Amino acid sequence: MPRANSPTSYGSVARALHWLTALLILANIPLAFLAENLSRGTDADVARVAATYSLHKTTGIAAFAVALARILWALSQTRPAPLHPERRVETLLAEAVHWSLYAALLIMPVTGWLYHAASAGFAPIWWPFGQSLPFVPKSDDLAAQFRALHGWSSKLLVLSILAHVAGALKHAFIDRDGTLARMVSGRTQAANLPAATYTSLRPASLALLAWAALISATLAFAPATPPQTVTATSATGNWAVTAGTVTFTSKIIGTDVTGTLPGFSATINYDETRKTGTLAVTLPLAGLTMGAVTQQATGPDFLDLAHNPTALFRAGIAEQGGQLVATGTLTLHGRTAPVDLPFTLILDGKQAHVTGQATLDRRDFAIGSAYADETTLAFPVIVTIDLTASRS
Ligand code: HEM
Ligand code: HEM
Structure with missing residues (x-):
């Protein structure tokens, strides 16, 4: 069997790469729906869901590698001419679908990979090359856009495959010509077809138009996630918080997943000379995001926001061995437990910049009680604060 294509049939390399x-x-699509x-x-x-997504992502990346090889090979080859070039509409549609499939490949x-890299997901690609992409930040907004692109593109891909397979079956069972056979075995019935019938740009333009329309419509109508800027408001106290973020990180099936709190209000009294003070922080949790697992995190099995919409942290500030620590209690998920928050304070005139990190144990707050060990969800949750305050 010749490796290269001829004007009438596909060579073994093109056929192997096609199948x-x-x-x-055809394995990858059902995995996503599953x-x-x-x-x-x-x-x-939960472990099974993660493994199924990991398998989907890994076969998707493998398909990408094979598709690149296939496209490079196709560029170096003659393309067999259609068996019935006189059927102009049919040939145009078949060709447009081929171009659409190449675009989908x-x-x-690419959209799946970008979605994966931008989201705080927990199902890794099974490979040793890391999970992020350069220039693609973790961002809920960006992830939502790539997710919409991936989802809508899959609809055009499925449509193209249905049309493609229907066409192949029509050739095999209605026309009974050699179209399917020349992709299966390389055999061809037509020995003297005119070569180079594939010079028209029309089918490629048709496919390109369909993809451009789909991508622009998705970008125009994709649901924008609410902006992630944290609203930090100050209540009373001698320091007013002007900006800040509170994030938390848990290990879910071995992968760090970071969530963001939507905002907080704080009352801070702090005496710089004595390095003591008090702190009361109210954290409304509705609007909390945690990438792909936001729904689970806020649902009844974990934070149960419907019944516990707010968290409260009350603490006294004191210096302990040269380190400032806010020592107090955190009320979360209807439970109250002691928490120490060591932090660094940088004073710059009327401005203060505070950064700190505390490690909680989710069991102290009865979060994820159904997950008794750490296989799915680790016990420690790292809370990080970063805020700016000014003297009021
Ligand atoms: C040829 C490659 C691929 C095909 C044909 C494909 C197809 C699909 C399909 C049909 C869906 C379901 C869409 C929906 O429910 O509307 C899906 C979802 C998904 N795909 Fe892919 N995919 C591919 C590659 C990838 C890759 C490489 C990744 C990541 C590295 C990925 C990540 C995902 C994720 C995370 C979802 C779930 C989206 C959601 O949250 O709803 N995919 N994919
Ligand atoms: C059961 C499934 C499939 C069948 C029966 C099938 C059958 C065929 C046949 C018979 C041809 C040759 C057409 C001709 O000689 O003019 C062909 C070409 C092609 N197929 Fe498929 N195919 C299938 C699945 C797919 C899938 C899933 C993709 C990609 C997502 C795909 C992409 C292509 C492309 C791009 C060509 C054009 C090759 C070229 O000339 O460059 N096919 N297929």
């Missing part, structure tokens, strides 16, 4: 991509894509619909009730369920894995 390998087909296999990867992952979305698996139940998430127990520890083992690039757009699907």
Whole structure:
């Protein structure tokens, strides 16, 4: 069997690459739907969902590698001419669908990968090359855009595959010509087809137009997530908070996932000369985000925001061995437990910059009680604060 294409049939390399991509894509799509619909009730369920997403992502990346090889190979090859060039509309549609499939082979894995890199997900790609991408920050807004692009692109991909397979079946069972056979075995019935019938730009333009319309419509209508700027308001006290962020990080199935709190208000009294003071922080939790697991984190199994919408931290500030520490209690998820928050204070005229980190144990607050060990969700939760205050 010749390796290269001829004007009438596909060579062994093109055929092998075609069927390998087909296999990867046709396995990959059901995996995504399976992952979305698996139940998430127990520890083992969540691990299964993560593994299914990881398999989807990994086969997606593999499909991308094969697709790149396939496109590079196709560029170096003659393309077999259609068996019925006189059927102009049919040939145009078949060709447009081929171009659409080539576009999908690039757009699907790239949007999926970008979505993965921008979101605080917990299902890793199974490979040793890291999970982030240069120039792609973790951002809920960006992740939502890539997610919408990936989801809507998959609809055009599925449509193209349906049209493509229907066409192949029509050739095999209605026309009974050699179209399917020349992609399966390289055999061809047509020995003297005119070569180079594929010079028209029309099918490629048609496919390009469909993809451009889909991508622009998705970007125009994609649901924008609410802006992630934290509203830090100051109540009373001799220091007023002007800006700040509170984030928390948990290890979910071995991967660090970071969440952001939507805002807080604080009353701070601090005596710089004695280095003592008091602190009362109210944290409204509605609007908390945690990437792909926001819904689970805020739902009844974890923070249960419907019943516990606010967290409270009350503390006294004192210096302990040269380190400022806010020692107090945190009320979260209806439970109160002691928490120490060591922090660094940098005073610059009327401005103060505060950074600190505390490690909580989720069991102290009965969070995720159904997850008794650390297989799915680790016990420590690292809370990080970074805020700016000014003297009031
Ligand atoms: C050829 C490659 C790929 C194909 C054909 C594909 C196809 C799909 C499909 C059909 C869905 C379901 C969309 C929906 O429910 O509307 C999906 C979802 C998803 N894909 Fe892919 N995908 C590919 C590659 C990737 C890659 C490389 C990644 C990440 C590295 C990825 C990550 C995801 C994720 C995280 C979801 C869930 C989206 C959600 O949160 O709803 N995909 N993919
Ligand atoms: C069961 C599934 C499939 C069948 C039966 C099938 C069948 C075929 C056949 C018979 C051809 C040759 C058409 C001709 O000679 O004019 C072809 C070409 C092609 N197929 Fe498929 N295919 C399948 C799945 C896929 C999938 C999943 C993709 C990609 C996502 C794909 C992408 C392509 C492309 C891009 C071409 C054009 C090759 C070229 O000339 O450069 N196919 N397919």
